[in-house]
Amino acid sequence: MGKSSPTLTPPVDSSKKRKQKFTKRDWAFYAMVIPAVLLFATFHTFPALQGIYYSFTNWNGISLEYDFVGFKNYIHLFKDKVVKDSYIFTFSFAIMATILVNVISLAVAIGLNAKIKGRNFFRAIYFLPNVLGVLIVGFIFNFFFTNILPTIGERLDIDFLTVNILGSEKYAWVGILLVVVWQACAFNIILYLAGLQTVPSDLYEASGLDGANHWQQFWKITFPMIAPFFTINMVLSMKNFLMVFDQIVAMTGGGPGHSTTSISLLIYKGGFQGGEFAFQSANAVIYFLLIMFVSIFQLKILQKREVDM
């Protein structure tokens, strides 16, 4: 983030010479940004602050009156089983999805970067899921898990496949994980591919002469060279998967029970339909703090690794 900003030395900046006063040029620059700032503050910052404000009240979202309750919502939050379950589900889901997506994407990207037939054609195919609407992809897979997979399971006599996994409290998350991985790999493959193309090929030739095998080449050359791409992908995918929503709406609606209710879905359902406006606002604040913490933590750890390698 903001990597380019510390080097702000515009040596030939024209405003330097006539820094004396507010020039016409300065006015123009302010006029360019002020409307945008106002709109951003109105529709982004203000509602975010409002969310924090409501988290200290007992408002249900509809009634005309509400009271301040201090940290009561936050205290209830930590005692609420549904909330706790949604955090456990969301975080374990996001961690698994992040690992799976990154491992698969990197493997496919290496394959696509190898000397293969029709590379551009396959690159186009692997990216295709990224242009498809997440919700609709969820509906398509919903049918697959409900109707196709059980039939296949019956024919092949594989017992655990004969039931619809989306209807199982224990395994519904697997279905959602598969859809998310199927779709999210597209974007990550393309990024890794871009990263792999920055690795100079003579490095491989040199290490090949030294007798390094493919496995060693990957860990000693490829992986360190694409470390920045690894960082970006890990941080972005983790953040996206922590916000998982569309797929769950399309596939399980959060069920069975609340076994696949993600934090976003819980905030949506509880806040709009469950009369828990204030309570879910508190939930959203905690959620926000956690996401920020995770992103910064990841950036720190991964960037440190980049330097070490």
Added chain:
Amino acid sequence: MKQRTNWPVTILIILGSLIILFPLYMSFSIALKNPQELAKSALAFPTVFRWENFTRAIEATNFFNALKNSALITGATLILTILSNSLVAYAVARNMHKKFFKGLYFYFVSALFIPFPIIMLPIVKQTSALGLNNPGGLILLYVVYGMAINIFIYVGYIRSIPVELEEAAIIDGCNTWQVFWKVIFPLLMPINATIGILTCLWAWNDFLLPLIILNDSAHATLPLVQYVFQSEFGTDYNLAFASYLMALAPMVVVYLIAQKWIIGGVVKGSVK
């Protein structure tokens, strides 16, 4: 040194691409059958193409109305985003040595870390109070929310454009606005393409924001219509899949036409 084709890898890549294509094949196969044929086998290649599923889906979901809504919202978002966000980024990029503008830069970019759910509940109250719970409001929100990432990308790009070009234009008598529109904006075309693609994909496929903002079903976008009609589709899967495919088709067509651009654009947008 010419390397030989790596066949084992090629075969693995082909197998992998079958996993990508399978759900799409399944969708076509279901959308082109009638219920009896579907009951026999969902995956067998359809013997007769039942195109009437598509005409039925068009009528049942009022497809063209939703298509119009999606196209209007995406198109307007695209144009307004490119025109406004690049202008703001220009002002920020050229004044990064001033505290105010540097602060603004971090103000916009830090919003990338704020998850939408914290805004979700209040913004619904706010838009309905302001009478913005309609496509116009939705477009406004897309343009405003897009600023966080777009300003980040634009500023990085604009700072790589030499200021000398602008100075020449100033000497020729252009004011700051003219400098932007005549000198800078044309130079931004590659990055405009990137931002445009990312914005289109986002606005077209987004589900959550239309779901909470739009309150008149006549304004529903394509993804929203699929959601709303889910219960009405019931077990008429042929109808449902025809409808899904039609909702996905426009972006796929755009992708097939502008494939190279889109992949390149997405990479540029994220690597910046």
